[in-house]
Amino acid sequence: xxxxxxxxxxxxxxxxxxxxxxxxxxxxxxxxxxxxxxxxxxxxxxxxxxxxxxxxxxxxxxxxxxxxxxxxxxxxxxxxxxxxxxxxxxxxxxxxxxxxxxxxxxxxxxxxxxxxxxxxxxxxxxxxxxxxxxxxxxxxxxxxxxxxxxxxxxxxxxxxxxxxxxxxxxxxxxxxxxxxxxxxxxxxxxxxxxxxxxxxxxxxxxxxxxxxxxxxxxxxxxxxxxxxxxxxxxxxxxxxxxxxxxxxxxxxxxxxxxxxxxxxxxxxxxxxxxxxxxxxxxxxxxxxxxxxxxxxxxxxxxxxxxxxxxxxxxxxxxxxxxxxxxxxxxxxxxxxxxxxxxxxxxxxxxxxxxxxxxxxxxxxxxxxxxxxxxxxxxxxxxxxxxxxxxxxxxxxxxxxxxxxxxxxxxxxxxxxxxxxxxxxxxxxxxxxxxxxxxxxxxxxxxxxxxxxxxxxxxxxxxxxxxxxxxxx
Ligand SMILES: Nc1ncnc2c1ncn2[C@@H]1O[C@H](COP(=O)(O)OP(=O)(O)OP(=O)(O)O)[C@@H](O)[C@H]1O
Ligand SMILES: [Mg+2]
Numbered sequence: 001x002x003x004x005x006x007x008x009x010x011x012x013x014x015x016x017x018x019x020x021x022x023x024x025x026x027x028x029x030x031x032x033x034x035x036x037x038x039x040x041x042x043x044x045x046x047x048x049x050x051x052x053x054x055x056x057x058x059x060x061x062x063x064x065x066x067x068x069x070x071x072x073x074x075x076x077x078x079x080x081x082x083x084x085x086x087x088x089x090x091x092x093x094x095x096x097x098x099x100x101x102x103x104x105x106x107x108x109x110x111x112x113x114x115x116x117x118x119x120x121x122x123x124x125x126x127x128x129x130x131x132x133x134x135x136x137x138x139x140x141x142x143x144x145x146x147x148x149x150x151x152x153x154x155x156x157x158x159x160x161x162x163x164x165x166x167x168x169x170x171x172x173x174x175x176x177x178x179x180x181x182x183x184x185x186x187x188x189x190x191x192x193x194x195x196x197x198x199x200x201x202x203x204x205x206x207x208x209x210x211x212x213x214x215x216x217x218x219x220x221x222x223x224x225x226x227x228x229x230x231x232x233x234x235x236x237x238x239x240x241x242x243x244x245x246x247x248x249x250x251x252x253x254x255x256x257x258x259x260x261x262x263x264x265x266x267x268x269x270x271x272x273x274x275x276x277x278x279x280x281x282x283x284x285x286x287x288x289x290x291x292x293x294x295x296x297x298x299x300x301x302x303x304x305x306x307x308x309x310x311x312x313x314x315x316x317x318x319x320x321x322x323x324x325x326x327x328x329x330x331x332x333x334x335x336x337x338x339x340x341x342x343x344x345x346x347x348x349x350x351x352x353x354x355x356x357x358x359x360x361x362x363x364x365x366x367x368x369x370x371x372x373x374x375x376x377x378x379x380x381x382x383x384x385x386x387x388x389x390x391x392x393x394x395x396x397x398x399x400x401x402x403x404x405x406x407x408x409x410x411x412x413x414x415x416x417x418x419x420x421x422x423x424x425x426x427x428x429x430x431x432x433x434x435x436x437x438x439x440x441x442x443x444x445x446x447x448x449x450x451x452x453x454x455x456x457x458x459x460x461x462x463x464x465x466x467x468x469x470x471x472x
Contacts, residue, residue, distance in 0.1 A: 002046075002048055002113070002120075003026070003028075003029075003044075003047050003234075004021055004026050004027070004028045004029070004046060004047065004049070004050060004113065005029045005030070005031060005037060005041075005048075006018050006030045006031070006051075007032075007036070007049065007050070007051040007052060007055070007060075008032075008050075008055070009032055009033050009052065009055045009056060011032065014030055014032070017106070017109065018030050020106045020109075020110060021110065024110055026113070033056060033057050034055045034056075034057050034063050035057045035058050037051060037058070037063045038058055038063060038066045041063075041067055041071070042070070043224075043225075043226065044227035044232060045071050045193070045232065046067075046071070046074050047074065047117050048074070048075045048076075048077065048113050048116045048117060049064075049067050049076045049077070050077050050079065051063045051064070051078055052079045053079065053084055053087060053099075054080075060078050060080075060091070061087075061091060061094070064076045064091060064095065064096055068094065068095045073120055073123050073191070075116035076095070076097055077096070077097055077099060077109075077113070077116060078096050078100075079099070079101075079102055079104075080099055080102065081101075082101060085099075088101075097116050097119065098112050100112055123191075124191040124192070141178075142175070142178060142179075142182060144319035144322060145322065146311075146316035146319045148316045149316060149319060152179065152308055152310060152311070156182055156183055156186070157186070159183065160182070160183045161186070163277050164306050165258065165278045165302065165303055165304075165305045166183060166279045166280070167280050167281070167282070167303045167304045167305075167307045167308070168180060168281040168282075168308045169281070169282060169286070169307060169308070169309050169310070170281075170283060170311070170312070171283055171310075171312050172357060172358065172360070173313075173358035174310035174313070174358045175358075176281040176283075177239070177241065179310060180194075180196075183237070183279055184236070184237040184239075187277070189235060189236045189237055192233075192234075192235040192237075193232055193237070194233075194237050195232050195236065195239065196238075196241060197211060197238065197239070197241065199240055199241060199242045199243055199244075201242075204249060204250060205266075207247075207250055208249075208253065210229055211228050211250070211254075212230060212253065212264065212265055213225070213226045213230075213231060213266070214228075214266035214268070215265050215267040215268040217267060218265070218266040218267025219266065222266075222267065230257060230272075230276055231274060233274070234275060234276060236276070236277070237276070237277045237278075238278055239279045239280075239281070240278065240279070240280045242281070242282060242283075242284075243280040243281065243286075244282040244283075244286055244289055244294075245284075248296070251296045251299050252296070254299060255296065255299045255302060257274070258278065258299075258302045259302070261273055261276075262274070280303045312355070312358055313355040313358045313361075314354050314355050314426055317351055321342075321351075323363075324342055324347075324350055324366055325342070327362065327363050327366040327367065328340075328369075328370060331366060331367045335370055337370055337371075337373075339370050339373055339377065340377070341376065341377045342377060343377040343380070345379060346369075346379050346380045346382065349383060349385060350365075350383070352428075352431045352434075352435065353424055354423055354424050354425075365383050365384070366378070368382075368383070369382040401413055401417075411450065415450040415451075417436065418432070418436070418446055418447065418452060419452060421433075421436050422447075422452075422454075427454070429443050430443075
């Protein structure tokens with residue numbers, strides 16, 4: 001069984017072929033001319049394309065070129081009239097898989113189609129074998145020697161080859177998408193598509209149309225049929241990002257695909273079957289959402305067959321330097337700047353900082369630094385850490401402290417400054433002291449006298465709410 005596109009401007013011939021192939025249990029699409037065929041190539045992938053060589057508008061060679069450019073492993077079989085065999089043979093040089101001369105017996109054509117499907121399957125298998133040879137190569141892109149990251153990669157390597165559903169949990173910017181990609185590229189499905197959908201980015205209807213596709217006329221504005229992401233991922237992997245942000249309806253539909261491997265396009269009646277491996281990611285607390293009734297329990301258990309926790313950067317500070325250098329090299333190359341190192345003060349700052357935005361924030365900081373720096377080494381001034389998280393009016397002076405109209409005790413400002421410095425230093429007193437240019441002894445003294453709850457990570461409620469004088 002394969003997905004086949006039949007393109008021919010000869011209506012009865014095309015319909016005959018479509019009927020025969022459908023009867024042989026293939027999934028068949030048709031195009032009455034080359035332009036439509038090319039449009040369809042932009043919407044989805046086919047195992048085999050059967051195209052007439054001579055058509056008005058775009059011809060069979062155009063279809064062949066587009067197919068080879070977009071989906072190199074798709075097999076293209078050209079149908080040619082007597083007399084244009086020469087062109088068909090030429091087309092083989094451009095990557096056509098085969099040709100068939102009109103008029104032909106339908107059986108002959110079916111045989112060629114079956115062979116093409118088998119050929120494509122073998123090609124995928126070979127590509128997979130090639131991939132396993134370079135197994136480690138893909139993991140090269142994941143930087144970090146910390147135990148926390150290596151533990152994650154250990155699980156990734158173990159589950160990659162299976163078809164297990166994987167749930168990746170972790171704070172923003174910790175590399176969830178990167179891990180999902182690594183799983184796919186090290187799986188048996190590596191030669192097939194890795195398709196990503198961000199569930200938080202779309203409203204219910206749009207998300208469902210994105211996932212499952214729709215038929216023409218399914219809703220206002222659906223003026224064309226659309227192949228959904230599940231279909232595009234057939235044989236490959238679908239990465240559902242921000243899975244916690246899905247409506248109950250969509251959750252039910254996803255559950256059905258996981259259980260039955262089937263679904264319908266929006267507005268469609270035909271049930272489609274797919275073979276898709278699902279990887280889901282979220283930075284939300286799914287178990288809690290389950291107990292609040294916001295997330296289906298059955299779906300949660302289906303997704304959570306294997307769960308991977310991507311550790312926040314502040315819990316694996318030993319990776320910071322390697323990551324920073326990795327990004328430095330990359331951006332220096334991209335921006336064509338001769339920056340080859342990180343000054344000691346900058347490195348200290350990187351180590352001290354708390355990284356709420358994790359690796360993405362580090363990546364951005366280094367990019368900004370490389371862009372701004374005028375020397376061969378990044379300095380702490382180039383990094384501007386944490387600046388982007390507060391909104392600042394440009395042009396005016398930006399005081400570090402804002403005093404509310406109602407006034408505030410100096411002691412309270414001092415207290416908050418110390419808590420802030422401690423947070424930035426991961427609660428290492430010595431580093432926090434350095435940030436505020438005081439001695440560790442003074443820092444220790446202040447912690448005690450200002451009543452900062454050091455032991456519990458300073459999470460004691462503050463006397464004055466932070467936002468009372470936060471810059472707006
Ligand atoms: N260990 C790593 N080595 C190299 N680059 C990394 C590593 N971890 C993450 N990155 C990079 O950091 C950036 C953020 O990673 P990614 O997009 O995978 O995070 P995420 O967890 O999906 O974030 P979000 O929750 O915001 O979607 C990406 O550019 C990614 O390539
Ligand atoms: Mg992501």
